[in-house]
Amino acid sequence: MRRSAATEPVKARNPLRDPQDRRLPRVPEPCALVIFGVTGDLARKKLIPAVYDLANRGLLPPGFVMLGFARRDWGHGDFESIARDAAQQHARTPWREQVWARLSGSIKFVPGSFDDDEAFDTLAATLDELRASHGIPGNAAFYLSIPPPAFPTVLKQLERTGMADNDKSGGWRRVVVEKPFGHDLDSARELNSLVDNVFTPEDVFRIDHYLGKETVQNILALRFANTLFEPVWNSHYVDSVQITMAEDVGIGTRAGFYDAAGAARDVLQNHLLQLLTMVALEEPVSFDSEALRVEKLKVLRAITLPEDRKRYAIRGQYTQGWVAGERAIGYHQEKDVPADSTTETYVAVRLGVQNRRWAGVPFYIRAGKRLPRRVTEIAVSFKTAPHLPFAKTDTEELGHNQLVIRVQPDEGVTLKFGSKVPGTAMEVRDIAMDFLYGEAFTESSPEAYERLILDVLIGDKTLFPNSQEVEESWKIVDPLEEYWQGTTPYHYRAGEWGPREADEMLARDGRTWRRP
């Protein structure tokens, strides 16, 4: 909505922009991108390379400045050379010296700590100077790539210096927040009200990088651009839905954050629930961010938790084992994890969506670390045919028809259905039909961060959850966390598909987990 308000008058004034002319890419207005925590992993591995890739593809406006802020004794040049290394190492597009040369003139650095008033005054002054030096009329996006405890300090500094104020700055001022968006409903509300007050709610962009993925956006195309799937996309035909997000890695060096959060807060609250809403939502009136949000919120509000949490909300924790031919240590042996930690590294729950379309259809959701392989997929399993005019032995190998959306890796869609086994006997078995995005295509398709940064600078909010969505998701996760409080997660060996209790959960319903 905001996008049309903010950018369309410009388009109408510019006679060279024609809505029919779809070759011209969307390019933001002249603006600055300010990155807090520019020395962190995310900035080095994702943000700076994404900015280079955008520049390389000609998608940054002529007036563009990247401003780093961190507690380092650096000049503009030091930061530039570090940014250069980061971009060279992690960019996905080929390295072109000219592109960097052009970008390097627009890289600035302001040293300082977050409680240093002077540093923020310098930052504000630096942004003001861009008006004259780079023709940037006050537009800036602030990327908070910093630990959540530092949020309030930085936001208050932005407020104090007036940097967050659209009117004072004469352009737009936006803020980009990374997950975690709080650790429960109360903390999320607190954070939301803080961010939404310092900036205006429309100017807050919460990044869920899953939504930047090509396949996730394709779910909507698959459902709403076709007639084939939507008629059977309901409880009359769908038996159950399984959403899996498996990682083969352990927690790595994130013990500090992870042990306090756990799998449910880390990925269920954001990525998995966002995937679920994409599968379950009703057709939006249009594809603008507001219409889509209305539908997503309806789904989130309709999600129900299992009554019997002991059996349908399973937590797991990995113990030592073997993953991909290598010995893996258990969670308790990971560095900086307390020996008595009851944090889960695996979670499986059965959710319901209480509306006419989905009543009675279970949504089985699981996520875990140290599982056999890295895979994220959504499997929609259809009911078996009400009557099979075959002998019982003929269809023994026939399972449910399935539509599987593979989010990563091997991005694509699989359709599984019964087909006759060639031969004289009438035997039916399952076969899978695959649609695979070309391998090279997925490799060269825009990294999620590239797409999302561009959307922030353009002001397109379609792929960003807002505060309401975040709060609704916490309303789903909080009761689960409350139930789990004081319980111990079941154990599973590293390299297994989760604890046995998760398998029993499905077996009790007469189903099994799909092996992704």
Add this chain to the structure above:
Amino acid sequence: MIALWDTTGQEVVKALAAERRSAGGVTSGLALTLIAVVDERHVRDTEQAAMIAAQQHPCRLIIVVRRNVLDQDSRLDAEIMVGGRLGPCEAVIMRMHGRLALHAESVALPLLAPDVPVVTWWHGEPPEKIAYDPLGVVADRRITDAAQANDPDGALKRRAEDYAPGDTDLTWTRLTPWRTTLAGAFDTADGTATSVRINGDRHDPSARLLGGWLQARLNVKPSFSAKADEPISAVDVTLSSGTTLSVRADDGTAVLSRTGFPDRTMPLLRQPLGEELAEELRRLDPDEPYGAALGATTGVKGLNDRDSTRVHIWHDPALAEKPEPDEPDTPPPARKTAKAGS
């Protein structure tokens, strides 16, 4: 890869099916069929370009090389490649000798992937009239390259006279970086354009087309600086407010100047052929802005109102080019036309 010498259309169809099977499950759906009409010397770079384009648009590529159309002896040689170095692309390269070359569609039609759009691309001298080439008539989208014409000056005019919605030209595709930069420069314009000057050869089809586009959008007839044989190097626009916007190309970058503001630079690189082709294949509906720009460049009106379907016109180069008209032209053998359809 299978190579078939002195073969028939049926053999090619069978061989393609066999290659698809032996390549294992065909891993990727096909989005379109791309027919490339090329000279022998362009076969390799056509493959190269299609390989890049196929990464975004998995396709069946049919390369047609026509040789010695005046020769009475017809012969078909074919190479078939599925997967492998071409990536998600299956290719049939066919060399057609003699009269068969004038009936290339009889071999190509059974090879088109079922029910997906067909794009025909002339990588070389564009046809005089697309309707003369049956491979252009079957296509939903037709790509020419006026820059490769022997007479680039007249080539745009010919394209405009021959235009039907769904035609497009690579000289237009090559302008996209320029147009993007100019549109970016214009975002901050504070008035309407009063004069436009293009620093480029007035005979260069790309420069002329850029002029046509600016004329269509800004209602100002551009002037060209008179250097011959030079690509577009700068565009200056004067606005009613007195401001000058100028974009100068400088070794892979564009320098944007605007009165009262510091200069800024943007990347402005020529894309490899494969990327240009990929851009063309992204949208397969008529490109109206191209029609409008072509119309403004050549003064031909109503391009976008034309009918988008063409009817094949039988045109025999033998009658037009043969030095001795007394030699009777043999009508094409009936068995070859039986499948032609049009």
